[in-house]
Amino acid sequence: MRTVTIDKNAFRRFVDEIIKRQRVIGVCAKGDRFDFEQLESADQLRLDYDVTLQPPKKYFLPPVETLLTFEVGDGYKSVYDDTPFVLLGVHPYDMVALNQLDTLFTQDNYDTHYMKRRHNATIVACDVVSPSKNVFASSMGTATVKDGFDVLLTDIGNAFVMESGSKKGDRFIAKAQGAVDSSEKDLQARQKIQAENEKRLNNHKLKCEASYLPKLLERAYDHPVWEEKAKTCFSCGSCNLVCPTCYCFNVQDDVNWDFISGKRQRAWDGCLLDGFTKVAGEHEFRKKRADRFRHRLYRKCKYVPEKISSQIMSCVGCGRCVGACLPDIANPVKVYNRLVDDLGIK
């Protein structure tokens, strides 16, 4: 697999060429923030962004999607989204998150809807240029990424280093006119940037190794911090909805006016929302805000990593929840550090 260097003007022409051929989603300015949007021109692309409002998961697990249509007596038809696309500018922490979702959506029940989109995607990751205000990827070991992407871009000043991570990536890079095999100097420049990012994407510093968190949480279930923080929790689910690794969904049927046909849809859900755990007979397992507040932080750094046997936590340190939480209680680092302070590292 090749690693090439392409100067920025040639890269822009290359992106414009791809836009002519297929759907390209890239990071664009949205007011004074950034988000993924379909590109019409390479000029819109902002690879110097800090963080996107939404994580890229929505291109694989949309906020609402139709899974199937049905008709009584005539079975059902699965509905698939089958358009190839390029996802351009995924930061390493978001790439790690997608890698986790890949594992989760193939582990027990293979999710054909998610995976169809995943196979249709060419993911171009890019190393961080401007750290966001709340990023703590360095603490979580997700400031750089080694796999999962098809291509990894690194801005080395006047040019990008492009590394292919897959056969799809090879084919992608092969089309880049003006790209040359990276010199030793370019590779060293990239190495320096990545080494720096591993330290500097750390605006909230975790007081222990991230891989220790499952053990720490084992001793924290009855700690007072859950009640204290949850006192001001709106249960608005904002922390779930902006999270790159939250993947819970709800499924509902909508029947047409003929009362024999309809569609089955799934929509994002969130464990902070009242009613998330409500089952038949109106029984609700996590009625208390504190229970729901605790659940998210257990899910991120105990339940999911244990489920997929991962040393990398399910909180990837993007910091989106920190900024999205109006009462400012969602910051995982603040909670985990409090537990380290109170319970110690054993």
Add this chain to the structure above:
Amino acid sequence: MDRPRVAIFDFACCEGCQLQIVNLEEELLDLIDNVEVVEWREAMSEQSREYDIAIIEGSITRPEDEKRLEIIRTRAKTLIALGACATIGGINKLKNNFEMSDVKKCVYGKSADMPHLETMPTKAVDEVVKVDYKIHGCPIDRKEFTYVIRCLLMGKKPEIPEWPVCVECKSKGNPCLWDYGQVCLGPIIRAGCGARCPSSGFRCFGCRGYIDDPNVNGAKDVIERYGLSVDALKAKMVLFGIGQGPTNA
């Protein structure tokens, strides 16, 4: 199946929510194919005392309205409150900030004391009779209305969001309006509108009413951190919020 008989009644309101039903366009024929509309002042002349489903639009602002509503309730198997005026009292509750005698004088001037102009503090429909289902919003969402009707026809409980507007706002990728100096009511107001106002850059005014369990502590904390007073927040809530329990906490 037998088509259920439906009657639509209006109380104090602008009738905009009924207009949303008239405006159903491609779904209107489906609707009247599946139900028998027996009374609907806005769209037909016939009247009836026999109906299965009563749809109530508007809030209750006069003593005689209360009596009329109670009679409707005894006749209907299912009663639906339609739109903000019916579900939470709506903007008619602005009146509850004043003395009734002043309100009457303001509206009717010299005739204020005429016996047929008797008035009282505004009530939502469920402050007078039992309500089975609420279709929220000012105005209602047409798709939500037809969804609820289809659910009732199937004998299925409709899923009305019990989560706040933030859910729909974040799903759309909107930046939070609080970051831009707006006192948005999204975190405590019921979703279902698709975060229509915040998506257009306007704060949530709260037309769908509070979620089942709004966090008053959270609201107080945020008010403090953003340098606002409780009164300032209440002022933002007055359009749709007056008299809704939790503001008084």
